[in-house]
Amino acid sequence: MxxxxxxxxxxxxxxxxxxxxxxxxxxxxxxxxxxxxxxxxxxxxxxxxxxxxxxxxxxxxxxxxxxxxxxxxxxxxxxxxxxxxxxRTDLLTGLANRRGFFDLVNAEDPGHLALLDIDHFKKINDSYGHAVGDQVLASVAKEIAARVGEHGLVARIGGEEFALHAPTTNEEIAAALINGLTSNFIVKTEDTPIHVTLSAGWVRTQSCLDMTEILHRADEALYMAKQNGRARAEQWKAVTNPTPKMMRHG
Incomplete structure (x- = not known):
């Protein structure tokens, strides 16, 4: 009482x-x-x-x-x-953080989930410094949010990695949206513009799967995008070979 x-x-x-x-x-x-x-x-x-x-x-x-x-x-x-x-907010980018994203997105939600990773981000930090690296993260986050608009929820879930939940169940629409987030990012710095690309892996959310399995599948697809040349998106397929997350960054 x-x-x-x-x-x-x-x-x-x-x-x-x-x-x-x-x-x-x-x-x-x-x-x-x-x-x-x-x-x-x-x-x-x-x-x-x-x-x-x-x-x-x-x-x-x-x-x-x-x-x-x-x-x-x-x-x-x-x-x-x-x-x-x-x-629930990432202070650098203003996007939802990992906690905020997964508070709002469930495995049962219809749609598609994508993981996106900035290509060669370590090289950017090593070449220009962490301050410019932060500027790249903030600029890319802003551009991703602008491109997605009201068609999905975007979050920065750690380091140079972002997550997107697109509520559309139409696979072609989801593919077009996610593919449109992998290239043509130009970050203007004081010294020189930096051309940035992203790799993405995506999977359809299914009520028969839990969020851990959905993330695992999206991560496998992201690894394949890295292996296949970066600046591209790959949809998860059952033949995708599982690979530890740490091996595909960069």
Whole structure:
């Protein structure tokens, strides 16, 4: 019972409208009035006031306290939402992070899932420095999000790797969307423009598979894209040979 008190307090002190606030204030005033009268009755106090007098006094006292409590509660709820959003957002790119992506995407969701990896990203870091590498990540993320638009959810799930869930069940549409994300990225830096390509592996989500297996299949297809020359997308097929993830980066 005591564990639920914070939730009850948050509900009462976080009204959704002015009308909601008024009836909650009324409810708290009536409840406090009844409790006060009950305590006085049990203590056998003399010269007790009428219920109406108690209600007026309680309401006058409770109103500013209720208003202050509402302010604090709304600030707390706002901060909790901000923290929750930040916990699910990649700070460098502004995309969803791994946690945010897999909070929103399930294996049962119809569509296609793709893993995309920037080609030769280590060489970019080694040649231009990590600051430029971060600029490349941010620029590529922005361009991927612009190309996908409302046709899917994009996330940076680690390092130079991105994930895409396209809710379309049409294989040709999914293929066109994913293939369009593998090339023609030009990142303008202070020194020189950098031409960037991506490799992608994709698979259709199926209700009979869990997310671990779907990711494994997409990762196998990504490895094949790397093996077949990069700057391309490969769809997972049953003949794809499993290969450790660490062997296909770059």
């Amino acid at each position: 005591l564990k639920r008190l914070p939730y009850v307090a948050t509900y009462l002190l976080n009204p959704s409208s002015v009308l909601d606030a008024l009836w909650k204030l009324l409810f708290l005033s009536i409840l406090t009035t009844l409790l006060t009268m009950a305590v006085e009755y049990l203590l056998l106090l003399q010269n007790r006031r009428s219920a109406a007098e108690y209600f007026v006094v309680v309401t006058l006292v409770a109103s500013p306290l209720f208003g202050f409590g509402m302010y604090l509660t709304k600030r707390m709820v706002h901060l909790q939402r901000q923290l929750s959003r930040l916990a």
